[in-house]
Amino acid sequence: MYALPWKCIWLAASLGCTRDSGLLLWGSMFQNICLKWLGNCCKVAIGIWATGGLCAGMAAKANAMSEATGGRILGFAVTFFEPAKSLDTALDCPTGFNVGPDIEATLARYPEAERQNIRDNRLLLYRALMHRGPTGPNICLHPTAEPDPGFLIGQSPAQRGLNLMADGGMSGALACDHPRGTDPDMGEPVDNQYTRVDACTQAKQAKVAATTAVSEAPQSAPIVQGEMSVLIEVMGVRDSTNDPDVTVGIYSSDDPVAVDKAGRIETDASFHPVADKKYQTIVHGRIVDGVLITDFADLNLLADHAVSKLDGSRHTLQWRSARLRLKLDPDGSLAGLLGGYADWEKLYERRTRGGTASLNNAMGSVGELQGNTTCSGFYNALRRAADGFRDPKTGQCTHISTAYHVRAIPAFIIHEVPSASISAQNQR
Amino acid sequence: MNPLSSRHALRPFLAGLCLCCASIAIAAEDGWSQSQVALRRLTEAQYRQTIADLFGADLQIPGRFEHDIRTEGLLAVGAARETYSPGGLEQYDLNARSIAGQITDAAHRKVLVSCGPARANQFDEKCAARFLGRVGEGLFRRPLSANELKDAVRVATAAFKAQADFYLGLQYALVVFLESPNFLFRVETAHVTESGNYELDAVSKAGRLSFFLWNAPPDDELLKAALSRSLNTRGGLSRQVERLMASPRLEQGVRAFFSDMLGYESFERLNLDPAIYPRFNNAVASDAREESLRLIVDQLITEKADYRDLFTTRKTFLTRRLGSIYRVPVANATGWSEYEFSPDAGRAGLLTRAAFLETTSNPGTTSPTLRGKAIRELFLCQHVPPPPGNVDFSIVQDTKNSILTTSRLRFQAHTREPMCAGCHKIMDPLGLAFEHFDGTGQARLTENGTPIDASGRLDNKPFNDASEFNAVLHNDPALASCLVSRALAYGIGRAPGEREQDALTVLKKEFTADGYRYIDLLRQMTSSDYFYKLDVPKNDEQKHAGSRVSAEKQTKG
Numbered sequence: 001m002y003a004l005p006w007k008c009i010w011l012a013a014s015l016g017c018t019r020d021s022g023l024l025l026w027g028s029m030f031q032n033i034c035l036k037w038l039g040n041c042c043k044v045a046i047g048i049w050a051t052g053g054l055c056a057g058m059a060a061k062a063n064a065m066s067e068a069t070g071g072r073i074l075g076f077a078v079t080f081f082e083p084a085k086s087l088d089t090a091l092d093c094p095t096g097f098n099v100g101p102d103i104e105a106t107l108a109r110y111p112e113a114e115r116q117n118i119r120d121n122r123l124l125l126y127r128a129l130m131h132r133g134p135t136g137p138n139i140c141l142h143p144t145a146e147p148d149p150g151f152l153i154g155q156s157p158a159q160r161g162l163n164l165m166a167d168g169g170m171s172g173a174l175a176c177d178h179p180r181g182t183d184p185d186m187g188e189p190v191d192n193q194y195t196r197v198d199a200c201t202q203a204k205q206a207k208v209a210a211t212t213a214v215s216e217a218p219q220s221a222p223i224v225q226g227e228m229s230v231l232i233e234v235m236g237v238r239d240s241t242n243d244p245d246v247t248v249g250i251y252s253s254d255d256p257v258a259v260d261k262a263g264r265i266e267t268d269a270s271f272h273p274v275a276d277k278k279y280q281t282i283v284h285g286r287i288v289d290g291v292l293i294t295d296f297a298d299l300n301l302l303a304d305h306a307v308s309k310l311d312g313s314r315h316t317l318q319w320r321s322a323r324l325r326l327k328l329d330p331d332g333s334l335a336g337l338l339g340g341y342a343d344w345e346k347l348y349e350r351r352t353r354g355g356t357a358s359l360n361n362a363m364g365s366v367g368e369l370q371g372n373t374t375c376s377g378f379y380n381a382l383r384r385a386a387d388g389f390r391d392p393k394t395g396q397c398t399h400i401s402t403a404y405h406v407r408a409i410p411a412f413i414i415h416e417v418p419s420a421s422i423s424a425q426n427q428r
Numbered sequence: 429m430n431p432l433s434s435r436h437a438l439r440p441f442l443a444g445l446c447l448c449c450a451s452i453a454i455a456a457e458d459g460w461s462q463s464q465v466a467l468r469r470l471t472e473a474q475y476r477q478t479i480a481d482l483f484g485a486d487l488q489i490p491g492r493f494e495h496d497i498r499t500e501g502l503l504a505v506g507a508a509r510e511t512y513s514p515g516g517l518e519q520y521d522l523n524a525r526s527i528a529g530q531i532t533d534a535a536h537r538k539v540l541v542s543c544g545p546a547r548a549n550q551f552d553e554k555c556a557a558r559f560l561g562r563v564g565e566g567l568f569r570r571p572l573s574a575n576e577l578k579d580a581v582r583v584a585t586a587a588f589k590a591q592a593d594f595y596l597g598l599q600y601a602l603v604v605f606l607e608s609p610n611f612l613f614r615v616e617t618a619h620v621t622e623s624g625n626y627e628l629d630a631v632s633k634a635g636r637l638s639f640f641l642w643n644a645p646p647d648d649e650l651l652k653a654a655l656s657r658s659l660n661t662r663g664g665l666s667r668q669v670e671r672l673m674a675s676p677r678l679e680q681g682v683r684a685f686f687s688d689m690l691g692y693e694s695f696e697r698l699n700l701d702p703a704i705y706p707r708f709n710n711a712v713a714s715d716a717r718e719e720s721l722r723l724i725v726d727q728l729i730t731e732k733a734d735y736r737d738l739f740t741t742r743k744t745f746l747t748r749r750l751g752s753i754y755r756v757p758v759a760n761a762t763g764w765s766e767y768e769f770s771p772d773a774g775r776a777g778l779l780t781r782a783a784f785l786e787t788t789s790n791p792g793t794t795s796p797t798l799r800g801k802a803i804r805e806l807f808l809c810q811h812v813p814p815p816p817g818n819v820d821f822s823i824v825q826d827t828k829n830s831i832l833t834t835s836r837l838r839f840q841a842h843t844r845e846p847m848c849a850g851c852h853k854i855m856d857p858l859g860l861a862f863e864h865f866d867g868t869g870q871a872r873l874t875e876n877g878t879p880i881d882a883s884g885r886l887d888n889k890p891f892n893d894a895s896e897f898n899a900v901l902h903n904d905p906a907l908a909s910c911l912v913s914r915a916l917a918y919g920i921g922r923a924p925g926e927r928e929q930d931a932l933t934v935l936k937k938e939f940t941a942d943g944y945r946y947i948d949l950l951r952q953m954t955s956s957d958y959f960y961k962l963d964v965p966k967n968d969e970q971k972h973a974g975s976r977v978s979a980e981k982q983t984k985g
Contacts, residue, residue: 255761258752260706268755270748412757 092154109133143379154199161192162339226256524606643684716782782869789867796859
């Protein structure tokens with residue numbers, strides 16, 4: 001009973017070698033066959049194999065994958081992550097910009113004697129606007145409760161984004177018609193309806209700055225402040241200029257970035273991905289002329305949010321059919337775009353309510369006034385612009401194409417560690 | 429109002445204390461310290477450890493401590509020549525009043541004062557004597573004399589009469605103890621043996637042993653062994669040495685010795701330019717210090733490795749902050765992770781780690797001179813003369829010089845001045861071996877775009893970089909020899925004298941024969957007679973016997 005039959009030892013050793021040599025698929029098939037044929041003996045052997053008893057040194061998943069595919073592992077920590085903006089607001093918004101709710105129309109619903117008091121008292125005015133009068137529902141919570149006031153969206157054919165309809169991406173009955181833009185750098189059609197919806201909305205305090213300049217900023221405040229840590233791992237890289245077969249991991253991390261005394265995020269810091277597999281996306285990719293392009297995959301990223309943190313919830317950013325297109329710069333950093341489809345109703349909630357249900361008026365009319373927007377107009381614009389994952393029953397697309405600027409710097413990504421010690425195996 | 433906050437109330441005690449200090453200072457000037465009976469000021473770490481041992485680690489010690497003076501390469505030797513300044517005395521006073529107040533406050537007295545009157549406005553003389561006798565013994569590291577105890581109880585009684593509070597009475601007596609030179613100084617007394625040599629008495633032996641191995645005062649068991657004279661027998665001494673060496677507190681002692689030997693007090697004033705080294709901050713400095721001490725403890729105590737391997741090992745312990753400096757992965761998000769550098773990382777040994785590299789750099793540049801000087805002085809026990817006062821450093825400080833792009837080129841230009849050449853020749857070649865590491869310890873291959881040449885020679889043995897240099901250093905007989913000298917000096921509180929060279933030779937020979945195991949060196953040293961003997965010149969015997977008696981009288985006064 002205690003001494004393993006030689007077959008089990010041999011089997012475990014074989015499996016170990018299979019895993020080491022990278023034939024994971026064969027290893028997996030072998031396990032299934034083995035389980036059927038050899039019963040408990042094999043289970044013991046696989047147990048030994050799986051726990052690393054015969055595969056000492058199988059430290060991190062990344063290392064295992066590296067060994068599986070060969071080549072190097074490149075780890076990165078994202079330093080900049082923000083939605084793409086309009087490339088040219090003059091071209092996008094030839095008729096002007098969106099405005100906030102109609103104050104006069106709202107005040108007209110009150111007795112004349114009360115109007116001046118409401119006009120003079122900011123809190124009363126916000127409350128009046130929130131309900132569009134003395135008795136109506138909260139418009140940001142119920143954006144369909146008033147007629148669509150209309151919403152100006154971008155018109156320019158030049159757009160920053162990725163082609164989400166090529167390479168087996170969005171197509172056929174799942175897609176909704178939409179005007180496709182062209183990325184001036186890539187010269188190919190792109191899908192980024194979210195930036196189009198957002199193109200003609202300028203918050204009062206940022207009217208001047210809200211242009212392409214934001215994409216040049218090296219670091220995003222939520223990342224510097226530790227509200228969001230995202231890791232990118234490129235595995236099996238044999239040639240960092242052209243490699244048709246790499247594996248890309250995109251992970252959330254609970255480890256905040258380290259910032260030096262000059263305020264810069266430090267390179268070569270170490271991070272753990274979060275344990276929840278929901279926030280670990282593994283996808284195939286390729287490198288073409290120094291540009292990493294991934295296949296399509298669903299992606300979830302964790303982000304704390306000033307509002308959502310208040311009720312203890314964590315914010316999840318979700319995309320379906322998402323891909324990365326990132327240039328591997330000579331200095332070791334990555335820069336490019338993430339494209340993918342986001343649930344437009346969740347986007348609306350996050351913009352208007354901080355992504356949390358318990359703080360239902362977190363943004364409300366304050367946001368409408370300060371943001372020069374209306375909840376109902378924005379809601380309906382998102383609905384009209386939605387271009388992916390059509391609901392066959394309603395015919396309405398449930399998701400909208402988006403694009404985010406991404407920059408990342410070299411980092412060490414630490415997966416499961418078998419002991420307190422790690423070696424220089426994945427040392428840069 | 430706490431009466432101890434009144435300077436007026438303290439005046440008599442301070443006056444007595446000043447007299448006491450003055451007498452000790454006179455004794456030191458008179459040659460007492462030079463005549464090998466050490467009177468050593470407690471270091472900050474020893475002071476804190478004593479308070480923590482006796483009263484618990486939660487007691488706050490608010491005052492600052494005066495800097496210790498480095499003499500003959502060690503603070504431990506400098507401690508035998510120190511008194512304290514009026515400013516330092518104020519800080520001791522501040523600490524004494526604060527500690528005494530905490531010991532007798534409502535929260536602590538239940539635990540720390542095991543007896544007491546039914547009501548605080550009553551005086552329990554027996555309890556006061558018991559408490560003060562026990563605490564006094566701990567603080568003075570010896571039993572109190574009958575007169576000392578009587579005086580302490582008298583102070584407590586007088587204070588009680590004035591304040592009508594038993595615990596305030598104890599507070600006053602505690603302040604006297606805490607400001608006494610018998611606490612603030614390690615007083616070692618000696619007797620003449622049958623052979624006519626001076627030897628420490630058993631209580632002083634216990635103190636020397638305990639501070640050497642634990643950097644802490646003797647515990648009850650060691651003091652008991654001293655009082656029963658068991659410590660004077662070979663078997664009794666051996667039992668205590670083994671007990672102390674088996675204790676986890678040995679690590680504390682090893683850390684204290686190497687912190688002293690490696691000059692780690694320099695971390696307190698380490699300040700690198702954030703514009704040049706933005707990754708450096710106080711937390712990185714603190715981690716760097718801890719990294720090297722962890723490595724020393726691991727190699728010398730846990731692994732019982734060859735001391736010389738400390739200079740070639742690729743093993744280390746890292747935090748994420750240090751990982752960022754070394755640009756290597758660190759497993760644990762918080763705390764420490766063991767790590768082994770790859771062979772091609774060039775990080776072989778203690779000298780390639782941030783602690784050494786940071787403390788031997790200028791605020792904005794590396795310094796081959798400081799690095800070379802540190803290696804010569806700290807690890808090889810060689811003396812490097814100080815620079816003359818009128819040196820022109822402009823060339824070496826011109827780090828943006830478009831022609832002299834590397835440290836090597838700048839220092840070569842600097843040492844063309846004849847007055848500089850002599851000393852730089854013995855320091856710079858060693859320091860230049862570490863030019864692949866900048867002022868924070870980050871690796872670099874070039875400086876101002878020019879590839880760095882880290883090659884050189886150590887006593888005619890060539891090396892190409894820091895790793896090769898460390899391999900040469902590893903085999904240099906002076907490396908091990910220096911450790912033995914330093915350890916002995918640290919333990920006895922003075923540089924070994926002429927008449928102790930034979931003992932030093934024996935120790936070095938045994939250290940070599942034992943495979944350079946530091947743990948064996950400690951055992952060998954503390955079990956040997958010469959660790960407790962005094963090197964007193966024969967013609968001075970009479971004078972020092974007199975000094976001893978007078979010093980005893982003074983410190984008891």
